[in-house]
Amino acid sequence: MSNLEPTLPLEGFTGDWPDFSLVENFLGELVSLAVAQDEEIAFNKAFKKTFGKTPPKPSEIIAVKGGYAMWSSIGQYFILLDEPNIEADRELASKFGNSAYTTLQSDGWTSLDLKSKKPYDILERFIPLDLRAAQIGFAARTMAHHIAVVIIKFSETEFRLMTPRSSAKSFLDGLTHTIENVIA
Amino acid sequence: MRYSAFRIAIEALKGHKGWKPVWRKPEPKPDYDIIIIGGGGHGLATAHYLASKFNQKRIAVLEKGWIGGGNVGRNTTIIRSNYLLHGNEGFYEFSLKLWEGLEQDVNYNAMVSQRGVLNLYHSDPQRDAYARRGNAMILNGADAKLLDSAAVRKMYPFLNFDDARFPIQGGLLQPRGGTVRHDAVAWGYAHAADKNGVDIIENCEVTGFKIEQGRCIGVETTRGYIGATKVGVAVAGNSSRVMAMAGMQLPLESHVLQAFVSEGLKPLIDGVITYGAGHFYVSQSDKGGLVFGGDIDGYNSYAQRGNLPVIEDVCEGGMSLMPNIGKARILRMWGGIVDMSMDGSPIIDKTHIEGLYFNGGWCYGGFKATPASGYAFAHLITTDMPHKTAQAYRMDRFARGLMIDEKGQGAQPNLH
């Protein structure tokens, strides 16, 4: 076992405000899966076998065996795994054989979970997309306060915001500033 | 009619009954020696210098709308000669020298005001790049000073020195840079050209070139055919559209550049300040409005209007540089269409069609170039040789690999 201690980008931030809670969660692992050219059939088969589902459609995140799968760009998916496993990319690579290329992405992102009965009061001041109209299971990459963000709608009260690790502090500053402005 | 304080006093006592039009409204003649297409700053300046310095006669300026309605009337009024590359710097310094004598030359007060142009730097590499530029300016006979942060603070103590994401380390100052009352430049050149017999014909849109055996012999217009021995085109913003009528494809894209004016405020900023860590530059007009701008919108456009992302970007830059301007309100915003060239520098050259000359590609910097552009274009049209300060502005420089790329961004106009 490694004698190096892992650290979370925001050192495990938690924030509680009346009506809102924001928690930096432990992500598990995040692996990107790129479909090899002309290997869609084999890929879909392997995907079904590995995750028990067909791959998600654009703007979609679905629950799969072991976590979630999210469409991230054309021919590319983000797999969010519940359990830590730093070999996840290699293991997935072996399951998909020649049909996909994997890249470990867990450390590139910071993940914040927003829970609230009225999340849109915050989100309409932060995220440019129409999240009220979005379906449950909506996932998209956009910008908030000029910083990249993946926004995921798990339910009408639970959202996840993922943002690049290096700028996570600035992102959190922006988000908490918004929350405080809304509460005021 | 000659303008002076004395004349104003006389007219005031006579109830201003004696003032004559600043320029005549002549009917087009059947033909001219020289036709300049475009009654903007550059076109009118060209006509003025053709008539006054190059002894040309029978000149007309054709304008599709009202004169000065293009970019000379829609810019942020800055003049400066603080370029890095010799292909540019000599030309812009020539321009600045012409600005310095403009009002006496045209007998019209365009309020040339040399209050200093300061470009801020925020990092060592930026400082060194400005040192290289300042030295290039001086090698070309211009003036430049490299200031440290203390010197900048002395000039503008209200800038953000204490809470800046990108702290101000200093600036490159050109004391001779400044501002000019932009509309008055068009009117002044029109006034002077008109006095020398130039026909300024408004509401006369060129709809085609008459080209016979490789030679341009006149233009079709909304007011009929007009013959010409030589035709000069100075229609920046619409260059591609006009030159397409002569069958030419240009190394240009049209882009929209927005500018902003705030409500009138008591004097705050004396000179021109350009932020080095964001897209924002600002000066204050003699009426008190903050005149400011930033980056182009970034996509091809012929619409004289811009969109929100750039407005926000400019104001973010403004607030981060001058955190006291939060409550200054934007009164007007507008967009001008600029010719963005492939290397960010202009073109003043002959075309492959005999008798047809082209002047364009001024990017967002055409205003300050107005006098030299007119002068160099007049020189080219008269002598068929480029003016010594405009020798780099050739059409074939892209094919030959002789780009004049100040920003080093390559053939992508929206990055210049």
Added chain:
Amino acid sequence: MSLIDINNPLNFTFDGKAHSGFEGDTLASALLRSGVRIVGRSFKYHRPRGIMGAGAEEPNALVEIHEGNVCEPNRRATTIKLFEGLTAKSQNHMGSVNFDFLAINDILHPFLAAGFYYKTFMWPKAFWEKLYEPIIRCAAGLGKLALTPDPDSYDKGFLHCEFLIIGAGPSGLLTALNLGRAGKQVILVDEDFHMGGRILSENYEINSDGGIKWVTEALNELENLPTVRLLLRTTIYGVFDHGIYGGLETRTDKIGAPGPRQILWKINAKHAVLAAGATERPIAFANNDRPGVMLASAVRSYKNRFGIDLKNTALLTNNDNGMLTEANHIIDIRNGHHITDVNGRKGVTSVTLNTGEKLKADYVAISGGWNPNVHLTCHKRARPIWNDTLSCFVPDGNTLSSDMSVIGAAKGTFSTHGAFRDANKVSEKLGCKTIPLPKTEDRPIDVKAFWHVKGTKRAWVDFQNDVTAKDIILAHQEGFSSVEHVKRYTTLGMATDQGKTSNVVGLAVLAEATNQTIPQTGTTIFRPPYTPVPIGAFAGSHRGQHFKQIRLTPSHKYASENNATFVETGYWKRAQWFSRAGEQGWRDSVDREVIMTRKSVGICDVTTLGKIDVQGRDAGKFLNKVYVNTFSTLKVGKCRYGLMLREDGIAMDDGTTARLSDTHFVMTTTTAKAGPVFKHLEFARQCLYPNMDVHLISTTDQWAQFSIAGPNARKLLQKIVDPDFDISNEAFPYMACGELTVCGGTRARLFRLSFSGELAYEISVPARYGDALIREMMSQGEEFDAIMYGTEALGVMRIEKGHAAGNELNGTTTATALGLGGFVSKKKDCIGKVLSRREGLISDDSMTMVGFLPVKQGDKLTNGAHFISKGETAKALNDQGYMSSVAWSPTLETYIGLGFLKNGKNRKDEVLSAVDFVRHNHVDVKVVSPHFVDPKGERLRV
């Protein structure tokens, strides 16, 4: 029934004097109630000015509110909701507002006609800047801006709806009810702090009851409709492409209130209903700018909404709507009467009529007809058209795009019944059932066009900027006959009210002067913003430290604990150097870092370098296209330096790319170009070679990466890398790479690369272990005196080694100029290859990178100096090149420089002058090889 709560008095001060008003007042209504007549001075002549309007059109009543760093200039008193403790001041005067010394301008007015300044101040030449302009500038502007940072907070937000209804007067409210009941997603906005529009200011009945009752009921219902959102005090200031509406919501004008002062909303609406009402316009006649001259509609607002009776009023009207105003004297233009002069320098005392009659009056209410508020249709590129019957510009249905409907007074429907009818019509068009039309007045406006009473005295058109009818006529006389010329020459419509009351009158005066109809003369086009918007609101929270994001490296915390000074590198903060006790300045620290690294071992965080995963069967082939050199032949387990060109043949970026497997490459880019290179690669992948099997993903943030350099680098690494992995020189030679584990099983990648010229490696671990790894390495390195070095030492070592970096890859240099021409593969095409062979880029005279040493030992070199051949004058013609990088080399104990020199490769040992005017540093330099340290590259291979 007014909307004033007399049980809720509010104290405020104006020009230092205490006053009180009531909840529901605006500052203007409270001032009127307090009997204040002069509230400011005009821009040019400094004439006394009173309140003229009751809303956003107000040209006169501009005040500063608050003081010190929260001072806000140029606020319209008519749109400030009164609150307890408000302090307000009049502006634009020298002395007090009642005795303004600059009123001398009014006496001098014959000399200050439109455009006078263009004709004088030219002699002597120097006097413009030295004398005239300073005087003009001194008098410029209106209110004062604070010199200290704006302490208020501004927020932004994003809203999405099917229907945006702009204006909550009768037509807007009814439309909202119709659409809201049908369950449509509706946002209803109004700039006022009370919805209801003109209903609040008039006294007609709706459904046989007071209009305000109907408004109250409508609002009650709307507030309870689940799909309707109401935004009060929200101005739609602009319409942008594709249905984006800019809204500015003012939450508070109070100081120290929690939360944002204003919110800038970006509203995406599929359809907009413009119900923005209309603005009454004045008539130009002599001295019509006296305090007490008001718009008739404003007089009614103050009476009906605010409960203020403006006693002894004379009404001048050209239409029936104006007749609604209660007045002591009615002067109806339609009967041939009009006012020829207004008397009373500091406030109306009487008016003189064309009959010669003189009527005593304290107020003059003017109604010159109404201008529909077509502004937002203009933002959508529609051109308003002239309606002769209504005597105003109305929106043109033909040029307005189909995603905006205009109803009510904004369309020229001036009766309340008509407004309701418009609302129902548009609701039906939008697919909703409608409620029965409320019963109310349906009076025709019956207007007779009348603009200007001709005479010898000045008649104001633009009140704030002091543009009179005479000025417009003079402009025409001087040839400024296009509307745009008139505006620019006279400043008509350029004031803070943006010509809301003046543009159409000005156009009409011009039309009279030119003997043309109004439509022949021109139209008035409105550009955003509808009313001025604070710069702070557009900036939102992006100011100060939050202007742009901050990116932190994995070792940031460790570096902060170890006295690092940080430097901005793009958005990154990188350690620039690490100071230690006893060091006198940054140079000491940097020299130590260089010396210690070259002597033993140093570690630098290089995470900021862009990292891109390039995978696929065609990854090698793909890299051949984007790099000048060949990568398809690179062996697994090896790295290669790569140079990338733009398509125009200029160097774009460089870096090393490692091959981890047959189908897997890891590319590094420079820190600055990580984003642009990724975009460029995606362009090549999707737009040029879409059939290649190649996949890209950025892993910059995924891997924490450190450079370990110096003769003891391997020894240190051997303590970190798990023993299963052999990293000896034989097993892991220069340019090797591999995946391995460190510190007891942590996954890692190791690359044997050198930027410093020393034996060096780059090691990367998943970023979660970055902090732990740097601590572990520094602790394991203690026995070697391992140090961390920052970007300065990194820079010094790369200059010593002669590596080109950002200063050299400046977007204008070719591979040849950088001395990297040999890398360009002759066997294959790549992006940029063809155009890199143009004559101007390969001529003998083109610039080449060389090294420079001072001729005189100890002379300081400066970056940005230009080179002049010895004996030549320093001028542009003789310029031979420039210095691009300079460092003090602690290794060689001299300044060293890299730079570009014309025909540099053939000028070795030549002595040149390096001239640096802006730093006053001219030194003689000798041209040398750019490789100052270990030119043969022996040290990095040991």
Added chain:
Amino acid sequence: MIINHPLLGPRDSSEFSYLGDAALLNRPSAKSETATDDFYRYQYLRDNPPGEHRELWYHEHGDRSWLVITRNMTTHAITKVELARDVKRAMIEASKS
């Protein structure tokens, strides 16, 4: 501006960055005898029409796709949005037949 992404639906243009004329998809062959001139035209000359314009945008802050957008340069009206990859593939197919 709003760009109606073919896969993701309407997105604000601030998520995208602009490159230029879609003719940039048409990279010339380096093997041709006129390669230098072909590349000069490809890299530098633009039609820049006042009306409809096919142009390349990159969804930089979204899914990283390159799009070919048909947009009127005078009104900014967007009439078509395609994936650049598909457009280029079709061009390659067409050049084969």
